[in-house]
Amino acid sequence: GQQVMQIPQYQHVQEGEDFTTYCNSSTTLSNIQWYKQRPGGHPVFLIQLVKSGEVKKQKRLTFQFGEAKKNSSLHITATQTTDVGTYFCAAYGGATNKLIFGTGTLLAVQP
Amino acid sequence: NAGVTQTPKFQVLKTGQSMTLQCAQDMNHEYMSWYRQDPGMGLRLIHYSVGAGITDQGEVPNGYNVSRSTTEDFPLRLLSAAPSQTSVYFCASSYSEVSSEQYFGPGTRLTVT
Numbered sequence: 001g002q003q004v005m006q007i008p009q010y011q012h013v014q015e016g017e018d019f020t021t022y023c024n025s026s027t028t029l030s031n032i033q034w035y036k037q038r039p040g041g042h043p044v045f046l047i048q049l050v051k052s053g054e055v056k057k058q059k060r061l062t063f064q065f066g067e068a069k070k071n072s073s074l075h076i077t078a079t080q081t082t083d084v085g086t087y088f089c090a091a092y093g094g095a096t097n098k099l100i101f102g103t104g105t106l107l108a109v110q111p
Numbered sequence: 112n113a114g115v116t117q118t119p120k121f122q123v124l125k126t127g128q129s130m131t132l133q134c135a136q137d138m139n140h141e142y143m144s145w146y147r148q149d150p151g152m153g154l155r156l157i158h159y160s161v162g163a164g165i166t167d168q169g170e171v172p173n174g175y176n177v178s179r180s181t182t183e184d185f186p187l188r189l190l191s192a193a194p195s196q197t198s199v200y201f202c203a204s205s206y207s208e209v210s211s212e213q214y215f216g217p218g219t220r221l222t223v224t
Contacts, residue, residue: 006153009151030209030210031210033212033213035213041217042201042215042216042217042218043154043201043213043215044215045212045213045214048210048212050210088153088154090154090213092209092210098144098156098159098169098208099144099156099213100156100170101146101153101154101155102153103151103152103153104153
């Protein structure tokens with residue numbers, strides 16, 4: 001079935017450095033969603049990308065959807081300690097054609 | 112609006128015991144789902160429902176039952192708990208089953224000894 005691979009699994013940065021997490025699929029995706037989960041918390045929806053090559057920004061966060069709609073990235077400019085958490089991508093697919101989550105990237109930010 | 116609520120927050124069970132994890136939402140969402148989260152494995156779909164009276168299996172349904180008698184409630188039942196079911200369980204709801212933002216509850220941390 002469809003899998004959504006996410007890299008890296010873990011990233012440790014100094015506050016002020018940039019951060020990027022990547023999400024890859026072997027099949028074409030209809031859309032992709034991104035979620036953030038703070039330590040001890042629950043996933044919170046960030047954004048959904050639908051169009052090929054789409055780029056969306058939320059303050060210091062930039063989300064991209066690849067031209068072939070098989071990959072996506074989340075880039076954070078000048079990280080802050082409030083960015084700490086696990087970032088998940090999610091896409092519809094698999095045997096149930098329901099939302100499948102990537103394994104997530106845990107971001108640690110050292111002040 | 113309370114959003115999605117889950118009870119209990121924490122639970123410890125012995126192997127073989129049964130229990131029900133409660134989930135409720137007050138957003139009138141038709142689509143509800145249950146996920147389990149294990150270290151390094153992301154969130155995996157257990158069961159889902161597209162409306163009252165309709166449920167279906169997700170990726171990892173074995174050992175779990177669900178029912179959806181009302182739009183608001185979607186309980187998850189563990190029939191005979193096993194240590195492999197030790198996990199954090201999240202309930203989620205959304206307006207529709209595709210291309211729709213998922214709202215997650217706070218989670219239930221379950222330990223089976």
